[in-house]
Amino acid sequence: MTTATLENTSAGTADAATRSFTVTFLIRRFDPDVDTEPRWQDFDVEMYATDRVLDALHKIKWEQDGSLTFRRSCAHGICGSDAMRINGRNRLACKTLIKDLDISKPIYVEAIKGLPLEKDLVVDMEPFFASYREVQPFLQSTSAPAPGKERVQSVAERARFDDTTKCILCAACTSSCPVFWTDGQYFGPAAIVNAHRFIFDSRDDEAKVRLDILNDKEGVWRCRTTFNCTDACPRGIEVTKAIAEVKQAILRGKP
Amino acid sequence: MTVIDSPRTPARPARRSGVNLEKWGWVYMRASGVLLVVLIFGHLFVNLMVGEGVHAIDFGFVGGKWADPFWQWWDVLMLWLALIHGTNGMRTLVNDYTNPGMVQKVLKGALLVSAVVLLVLGTLVVFTFEPCPAGAPADLLPSFCPAA
Numbered sequence: 001m002t003t004a005t006l007e008n009t010s011a012g013t014a015d016a017a018t019r020s021f022t023v024t025f026l027i028r029r030f031d032p033d034v035d036t037e038p039r040w041q042d043f044d045v046e047m048y049a050t051d052r053v054l055d056a057l058h059k060i061k062w063e064q065d066g067s068l069t070f071r072r073s074c075a076h077g078i079c080g081s082d083a084m085r086i087n088g089r090n091r092l093a094c095k096t097l098i099k100d101l102d103i104s105k106p107i108y109v110e111a112i113k114g115l116p117l118e119k120d121l122v123v124d125m126e127p128f129f130a131s132y133r134e135v136q137p138f139l140q141s142t143s144a145p146a147p148g149k150e151r152v153q154s155v156a157e158r159a160r161f162d163d164t165t166k167c168i169l170c171a172a173c174t175s176s177c178p179v180f181w182t183d184g185q186y187f188g189p190a191a192i193v194n195a196h197r198f199i200f201d202s203r204d205d206e207a208k209v210r211l212d213i214l215n216d217k218e219g220v221w222r223c224r225t226t227f228n229c230t231d232a233c234p235r236g237i238e239v240t241k242a243i244a245e246v247k248q249a250i251l252r253g254k255p
Numbered sequence: 256m257t258v259i260d261s262p263r264t265p266a267r268p269a270r271r272s273g274v275n276l277e278k279w280g281w282v283y284m285r286a287s288g289v290l291l292v293v294l295i296f297g298h299l300f301v302n303l304m305v306g307e308g309v310h311a312i313d314f315g316f317v318g319g320k321w322a323d324p325f326w327q328w329w330d331v332l333m334l335w336l337a338l339i340h341g342t343n344g345m346r347t348l349v350n351d352y353t354n355p356g357m358v359q360k361v362l363k364g365a366l367l368v369s370a371v372v373l374l375v376l377g378t379l380v381v382f383t384f385e386p387c388p389a390g391a392p393a394d395l396l397p398s399f400c401p402a403a
Contacts (some may be wrong), residue, residue: 149307178351179351182350182351182352183354183355214274215278216277216279219277221277221278221280221281222277222350224347247281250278251278251282
């Protein structure tokens with residue numbers, strides 16, 4: 001993480017940080033009332049290197065075309081609302097800085113793939129959440145903790161599933177998966193990541209149920225380990241590794 | 256009136272117990288892959304590098320190899336492992352690129368038929384190969400046969 005500090009503020013760097021430049025955005029628009037097919041529309045936006053793609057979308061919506069439609073809530077990479085395909089890669093618009101993109105060419109922004117397109121950058125997330133619900137992503141324990149006590153878990157037991165607790169359900173992984181694109185029947189990386197989070201939780205007693213659910217024709221065996229999901233995850237979760245661990249747990253019959 | 260499912264109703268019925276072909280298919284791909292690395296590189300080494308190398312390969316070379324049960328089993332094992340490995344890979348491609356329906360059924364059926372035909376034919380050839388069949392016209396036999 002690089003943060004601007006006072007010592008760095010020499011004349012040269014201050015110039016670079018405060019100079020604005022025109023960036024061209026090509027946005028894939030779709031208005032179901034008017035369009036039969038999505039169309040690309042370009043916008044020129046005045047941007048700083050420290051701005052994010054989300055800021056550009058805001059500028060377009062607020063200053064140029066109020067009909068531009070996209071989801072965003074927290075704008076800080078936590079709520080998982082603004083996953084979109086930026087220059088062909090699934091990213092959160094609020095975590096993608098202009099300085100990290102090649103602005104000598106237009107920046108392509110489109111909705112994530114594999115889910116029904118509703119309008120502009122908004123897709124129907126219901127199939128995605130349906131898969132999520134199917135893996136029973138909640139703690140199920142058959143035993144109660146001792147009265148007045150909490151469910152004890154060692155640091156090592158907690159670390160076992162730490163990576164998959166980071167998921168924000170933005171769908172960047174699932175909608176980057178070529179197997180999910182084919183017919184949308186595959187559970188998808190996100191559902192498997194959230195199953196992983198409870199399968200390997202020492203306090204949970206229903207790992208076997210989730211392993212049975214994922215040991216399905218449309219379950220983990222459809223994963224081709226293309227690593228698109230790992231590359232897409234804005235939280236840096238090692239998604240493909242998590243899927244592989246679930247595969248091995250199914251082969252073992254226990255977590 | 257819409258009836259709302261109870262909170263823990265599964266969206267699709269849980270898989271019935273029994274043998275899961277998808278799982279064993281996945282295991283087969285890994286296991287056969289490891290074995291094929293050994294078998295194929297062994298095959299290439301013996302055919303292309305040992306002795307005279309690639310210049311030694313002719314009808315007699317293959318006939319000689321298939322006179323030895325070791326190489327018969329080596330080649331048959333390679334045939335079965337590789338062909339099923341490849342056919343299963345093609346099946347997953349069909350699953351990925353077609354929607355469930357008639358086309359998918361036809362394609363998978365064609366894959367199954369071609370794999371079975373090739374396996375039966377290949378196995379038959381390797382085990383029954385006879386470079387010098389008795390009673391064949393002498394001008395059709397290779398030079399190393401006693402009748403030629």
